[in-house]
Amino acid sequence: MEFANKEYLLLLVLLIPYILWYFIYKKRGEPTLRMSDTNAYRYAPRSWRIKLMNLPMFLRCITFVLVVVILARPQTHTSWGSKTVEGIDIMLAMDVSTSMLAEDLRPNRMEAAKEVAAEFIADRPNDNIGLTIFAGEAFTQCPMTTDHTSLLNMLQTVRTDIAARGLIEDGTAIGMGLANAVSRLKDSKAKSKVVILLTDGSNNRGDLSPMTSANIAKSLGIRVYTIGIGTNKVARYPMPVAGGVQYVNIPVEIDTQVLKDIAATTDGNFYRATNNRELKQIYQDIDQLEKTKMRVKKFSKLYEAYQPFAFLAILALFLEILLRTTLFRRIP
Incomplete structure (x- = not known):
């Protein structure tokens, strides 16, 4: 106060x-009564x-x-005053092609990836985090922000049917997705700049090759952590048919070599997630990334x-x- x-x-x-004045002078001005002897009142109780x-x-x-x-x-x-907190600039690049509906992870690859990404965001309250989504094309769903409530809301609205409905071209443009995420980090002043790239396929769309985007990231000091999501061999996939859904087995075709090369070029790591537990552990490992100090003003x-x-x-x-x-x- x-x-x-x-x-x-x-x-x-x-x-x-x-x-x-009260205890000295005012007492003297109070009315008094003269008595010949006050001895009788000496021990009287007050x-x-x-x-x-x-x-x-x-x-x-x-x-x-x-x-x-x-x-x-x-x-x-x-x-x-001000306080110093730990933070890092991160872009999440997430594959939203229709193959992410495969149910080799529960309930499917897309929902499992969103759930684990949401936990990752919630555990890093001091970081600038953004979200890029890609299929045959790529765009920024949410630029880097510390307003994680808004980011989580945008993450929850991510759906794989944007390609199925023709809003963007279907396919897997890994190079374009990585380039879009890198473009959001190129002006960052943070000591550590990271892209976490998650995909379940191989590059088959886009104007940029994955390695071209990786080299751009390397020149900007951006590390890329790549995650290949999906089981080995085949996966259960809900194929829409007239009047309902029919489940079929589709081959899992993850270009692990390209993902490894991207990670190696940018001094990142490559991870393989074949189930929900492994995917969660991967994000926990990435959570141990180096943090950079930021000064925050408190009003x-x-x-x-x-x-x-x-x-x-x-x-x-x-x-x-x-x-x-x-x-x-x-x-x-």
Whole structure:
């Protein structure tokens, strides 16, 4: 707590002469009664009224102190300053081609990837994280942000049917997805810049090859962690047919060599996830990435805090007047 008008606190010095006047000079001016002998009253017990005779004066002093505090304008606020937190700039590049509907992970590759990515985001509250999605084309779903609530909401809206509905071309443009993520990191000032690239196929679309994008990432000091998601050999896939869905086995064709080369070129790592547990462990491993320090400014807002003092001042003044005019009333 602090005071906006601290100079008013000097008024509290006036209490000293008042208290001296009350106990020294005011006592002398009170009416007296002469008696020939007071010995009979020497050991007489003092009533509670006599013991509390000075209570109105103390209440008057308390009221004065509280009024002075109110004039000084007490204020509360959160402290100004800055703090250092750990953080890193990360772009998630996620494959949303129709093959991500395969159910070799539960409930399918897409939902499993979204669930684990959401946990990863939630565990890194100080990081700038963005999201790129790609199939036969690539675009930024969410630019890098520390507003992870908005990022998680956008992540949950990611669907694989955007390619099935013709909103973007189907296929797997790994090079384009990586390039889009890299473009979001190229102006970053962070010490550590990372792309986490997740796909279940091999590059078959786009104008940029995966290795061209990898070399661009390397020149910008961006590390790429690649994840190949899906079981080995074949996977159960829901094939839409007239009036329903028919499940078929489709081959798993992940270009692991290209993913390894991308990771090696950019000093990242390649991971293979064949089930939900392995995918979760991969993100936990990546979570151990080097963090870079960032200075965050913390702002404050002032709040007037006179209300409790005003309430107590009114209460003390009311009690003082009540006691002075009833229980401790003096005649004359």
